[in-house]
Amino acid sequence: MTEVAVTASSTSRERVGFSPNRVGVIAVNTLTEAIRQKVFIFLLIIGLVFIALAIFFAQYSLGEQEQLKFIKDTCLGVISVISTLIAIVGTAQLLPSEVENRTIYTILAKPVWRFEFLLGKFFGSLLLLTVSMVAMCMMFGAVLWIKEAGMIRDLSQTYLGQTAADKADAIQQIQQLKTTALDFDLVKAALTDLVKAILVASITLLVSTFSTSLVFNVAVPFMVFIAGMLRGTAAEMWGAHHLFMAVVAIVPDFGLFSIADEINLGNVVPWTHIGEVVVYGLARTVIIVLAAHLIFSRREI
Amino acid sequence: MRTKVLAAIVLFGIGFALLPLENSVRAQRQQMKYGGAHVTFQLREAIGQNLAIALLAGMRGVVADFIWLNSHGFWEKKEWLRQYRDILVVVTLQPQSILFWDLGQWHIAWNIGYGALSDPQNRTKAEGIKREHEWHQKAREFLERGVENVPGKYNLYFALGWLYYEKLSKDCDEPPCQEALCKATEYFRTAASFPDAPQFVPRVYARALEKCGDIRGSYEEWKRLWYLDRSKTDQTWSIIEREIRQIENELQIPNAERVFPISKP
Amino acid sequence: MDAIRTEQLTKKYDLGWRKGRLLALDKLNLRVHEGEVYGLLGPNGSGKSTTLKLVLDLITPTEGSAWIFDVPCNEVVSRLHVGFLPENPYFYRYLTGAETLGFYGKLCGMGGAALKKRIDELLDLVGLVKARDRRLSGYSKGMLQRIGLAQALVHDPKLLLLDEPTAGVDPIGSKDIRDLILRLKGMGKTVLLSSHLLAQVQDVCDRIGVLNLGQLILEGDVQTLISDQRRLSITVQDLPEAAQARVEEAVRAAGGSVVSIEHPQTTLESLFLDALRKDSRGAGHHD
Numbered sequence: 034m035t036e037v038a039v040t041a042s043s044t045s046r047e048r049v050g051f052s053p054n055r056v057g058v059i060a061v062n063t064l065t066e067a068i069r070q071k072v073f074i075f076l077l078i079i080g081l082v083f084i085a086l087a088i089f090f091a092q093y094s095l096g097e098q099e100q101l102k103f104i105k106d107t108c109l110g111v112i113s114v115i116s117t118l119i120a121i122v123g124t125a126q127l128l129p130s131e132v133e134n135r136t137i138y139t140i141l142a143k144p145v146w147r148f149e150f151l152l153g154k155f156f157g158s159l160l161l162l163t164v165s166m167v168a169m170c171m172m173f174g175a176v177l178w179i180k181e182a183g184m185i186r187d188l189s190q191t192y193l194g195q196t197a198a199d200k201a202d203a204i205q206q207i208q209q210l211k212t213t214a215l216d217f218d219l220v221k222a223a224l225t226d227l228v229k230a231i232l233v234a235s236i237t238l239l240v241s242t243f244s245t246s247l248v249f250n251v252a253v254p255f256m257v258f259i260a261g262m263l264r265g266t267a268a269e270m271w272g273a274h275h276l277f278m279a280v281v282a283i284v285p286d287f288g289l290f291s292i293a294d295e296i297n298l299g300n301v302v303p304w305t306h307i308g309e310v311v312v313y314g315l316a317r318t319v320i321i322v323l324a325a326h327l328i329f330s331r332r333e334i
Numbered sequence: 335m336r337t338k339v340l341a342a343i344v345l346f347g348i349g350f351a352l353l354p355l356e357n358s359v360r361a362q363r364q365q366m367k368y369g370g371a372h373v374t375f376q377l378r379e380a381i382g383q384n385l386a387i388a389l390l391a392g393m394r395g396v397v398a399d400f401i402w403l404n405s406h407g408f409w410e411k412k413e414w415l416r417q418y419r420d421i422l423v424v425v426t427l428q429p430q431s432i433l434f435w436d437l438g439q440w441h442i443a444w445n446i447g448y449g450a451l452s453d454p455q456n457r458t459k460a461e462g463i464k465r466e467h468e469w470h471q472k473a474r475e476f477l478e479r480g481v482e483n484v485p486g487k488y489n490l491y492f493a494l495g496w497l498y499y500e501k502l503s504k505d506c507d508e509p510p511c512q513e514a515l516c517k518a519t520e521y522f523r524t525a526a527s528f529p530d531a532p533q534f535v536p537r538v539y540a541r542a543l544e545k546c547g548d549i550r551g552s553y554e555e556w557k558r559l560w561y562l563d564r565s566k567t568d569q570t571w572s573i574i575e576r577e578i579r580q581i582e583n584e585l586q587i588p589n590a591e592r593v594f595p596i597s598k599p
Numbered sequence: 600m601d602a603i604r605t606e607q608l609t610k611k612y613d614l615g616w617r618k619g620r621l622l623a624l625d626k627l628n629l630r631v632h633e634g635e636v637y638g639l640l641g642p643n644g645s646g647k648s649t650t651l652k653l654v655l656d657l658i659t660p661t662e663g664s665a666w667i668f669d670v671p672c673n674e675v676v677s678r679l680h681v682g683f684l685p686e687n688p689y690f691y692r693y694l695t696g697a698e699t700l701g702f703y704g705k706l707c708g709m710g711g712a713a714l715k716k717r718i719d720e721l722l723d724l725v726g727l728v729k730a731r732d733r734r735l736s737g738y739s740k741g742m743l744q745r746i747g748l749a750q751a752l753v754h755d756p757k758l759l760l761l762d763e764p765t766a767g768v769d770p771i772g773s774k775d776i777r778d779l780i781l782r783l784k785g786m787g788k789t790v791l792l793s794s795h796l797l798a799q800v801q802d803v804c805d806r807i808g809v810l811n812l813g814q815l816i817l818e819g820d821v822q823t824l825i826s827d828q829r830r831l832s833i834t835v836q837d838l839p840e841a842a843q844a845r846v847e848e849a850v851r852a853a854g855g856s857v858v859s860i861e862h863p864q865t866t867l868e869s870l871f872l873d874a875l876r877k878d879s880r881g882a883g884h885h886d
């Protein structure tokens with residue numbers, strides 16, 4: 034905890050230390066404000082609608098197992114895209130709107146550290162992302178549950194009145210279905226997507242500390258994201274060049290967060306691997322937020 | 335300006351410091367064979383610009399699913415070569431997808447093969463049969479690539495065995511081709527060795543052994559199934575009992591050695 | 600102790616590559632005494648807002664220093680006893696009046712029953728009790744100014760910085776705000792008031808400082824500054840104009856009464872414009 038000791042003319046020393054409470058107040062206020070943004074509501078509704086509709090699209094000329102794969106791939110793809118968009122759009126206007134509307138003056142005129150303010154805004158953005166992810170994941174879970182129930186019903190009816198062997202096979206298929214449809218490992222995919230979105234939000238925050246243009250604040254993080262997705266491929270092609278790697282080191286490798294496909298294919302993704310990916314994402318996030326603080330602390334309001 | 339430069343130095347420095355962690359994660363993925371083919375120019379030509387962009391955005395599964403949907407369209411329109419191309423693209427994108435390999439080979443061998451057989455452009459019936467056999471071979475090569483990519487699951491071994499059993503065993507001058515039937519048993523045995531293989535797999539293996547001419551082997555397999563843990567399920571025992579009785583009669587197994595001795599009147 | 604003290608406070612803004620720098624504040628030495636109402640006047644671009652921003656550490660000085668109650672302004676603790684009302688304040692429109700004060704109160708470390716009580720007191724002080732549960736999007740300009748004052752007072756600061764507190768407010772609202780400032784002064788608070796509306800400043804301020812092109816060109820007690828020592832005005836009743844002493848005697852001898860003898864006063868506005876005219880430097884002074 035950082036403290037400032039002041040020697041006043043009296044013998045008393047006043048201090049204003051770093052306060053997680055103040056950060057929390059600003060974060061909750063940021064979340065409340067962001068939820069009222071039409072862009073956010075629009076994006077979230079789009080995401081929820083696409084996830085819900087996946088169950089209908091999947092029925093178009095596909096078998097049961099193909100439908101399940103289609104639903105999972107599509108829903109996780111939607112979650113990934115929408116969470117990235119919310120991370121950029123939700124964070125891009127956080128600081129510029131405070132400066133433009135001059136609400137920042139009344140806040141920073143109070144005994145509030147600039148770092149508390151920045152962190153509060155960022156955590157507010159994270160709360161927004163978490164709320165969105167939870168909403169989309171719940172919709173996704175509901176879709177899978179409905180699909181699973183439908184498939185079990187169809188399997189049971191197909192093998193009704195058939196031979197004992199067929200019924201035994203049906204029971205085995207149903208048991209296998211229960212583990213593959215609502216697969217708990219899908220949580221791993223959602224977790225890595227959330228960390229990816231948090232990292233994108235931190236990059237957006239960094240850009241917004243020195244730029245006042247909303248278009249710039251949206252375009253640059255988006256381009257960094259694309260560059261990050263291409264990094265893995267580039268590293269494999271030109272990784273031998275140290276100079277190349279030194280230059281691209283500033284861009285996170287977003288491809289590392291793409292776990293969804295592997296989980297949907299039934300590959301075992303160990304928690305240790307997920308842990309490394311999460312640590313990577315959060316380490317990058319912390320450094321970027323600190324860099325944002327370096328810039329914002331000296332910024333003239 | 336100074337603070338911006340300092341911030342950039344911090345980002346570069348820490349980014350560089352995190353490279354070993356990045357490389358570790360990437361190495362783990364290579365070891366686990368995650369991902370599929372890179373977005374090469376040929377792949378981009380095959381899947382189109384929009385899907386290539388989606389691929390770059392990390393939505394490999396969604397891209398593969400849409401191409402698969404597309405291939406269904408070609409199937410319905412009987413555009414076999416386009417369907418075959420899409421199947422190849424899909425397994426290139428997701429080489430660890432059992433679904434695409436399994437259904438892909440089914441389309442190649444059963445649908446595209448039949449399409450080639452019944453193609454009105456065939457000048458003779460023999461030409462149709464020859465083309466069908468070529469597609470069976472393509473399906474075999476396809477599945478052999480499949481088991482190389484997904485060696486840890488029973489599904490593709492069973493599919494390969496079934497391909498040999500149902501299709502390749504008929505692709506010879508005097509079917510059934512013993513060689514193909516016996517090749518099928520090898521794959522069925524491998525499939526049955528997986529602990530998560532369904533109950534019908536060892537039963538198919540047992541039957542295939544009989545078709546291959548190894549009746550003794552078939553009998554031993556049926557007996558092994560009969561003596562399995564019955565607490566799991568008791569609904570298939572009537573089939574196994576029937577098969578054992580039939581083989582014991584065929585082989586004239588002495589009564590004392592039978593699983594189901596014949597009771598004296 | 601001075602509430603605000605600046606020494607050689609200077610601010611230069613970069614205008615861009617090869618365009619030089621704009622001198623917004625030029626070696627300002629300012630002292631605002633504790634307990635007084637100080638009016639900071641000046642035309643647009645004179646450095647008033649720059650001064651306030653420097654004192655609040657919203658911008659960093661090129662040279663010089665500033666203190667609030669002897670605490671350097673670049674320290675967060677210096678703002679523990681400062682309340683700030685910016686020009687044309689804008690708050691979170693979806694919050695109600697009470698919620699707005701609650702938000703700022705929590706930022707100042709307040710909470711619980713003490714904060715609730717403070718909110719009630721402030722809403723009563725600024726006359727917004729009936730509008731406490733209305734969202735700020737439904738507030739008028741005058742109401743926003745008043746809630747702005749309330750948020751500046753939420754943590755009971757010793758020093759208030761008010762930037763154009765009556766700008767855009769109707770005459771009645773302006774009077775309310777002026778009366779409130781006088782009440783705050785009566786409570787022992789120090790007020791630094793920046794305004795264009797000279798007549799209103801004249802009514803509430805003890806001392807004024809006039810900035811022009813970043814320099815303090817005039818400072819002093821309001822009443823002293825606006826009174827003209829060179830002239831006398833004699834208010835007489837039923838007495839013709841004559842020599843002062845003889846007039847007085849003559850008035851008495853003539854049976855009349857001397858009502859008052861005092862110096863005539865100019866207006867603050869005239870003084871202000873005169874000072875600017877006398878300032879020899881022209882506009883567009885760059886470094």
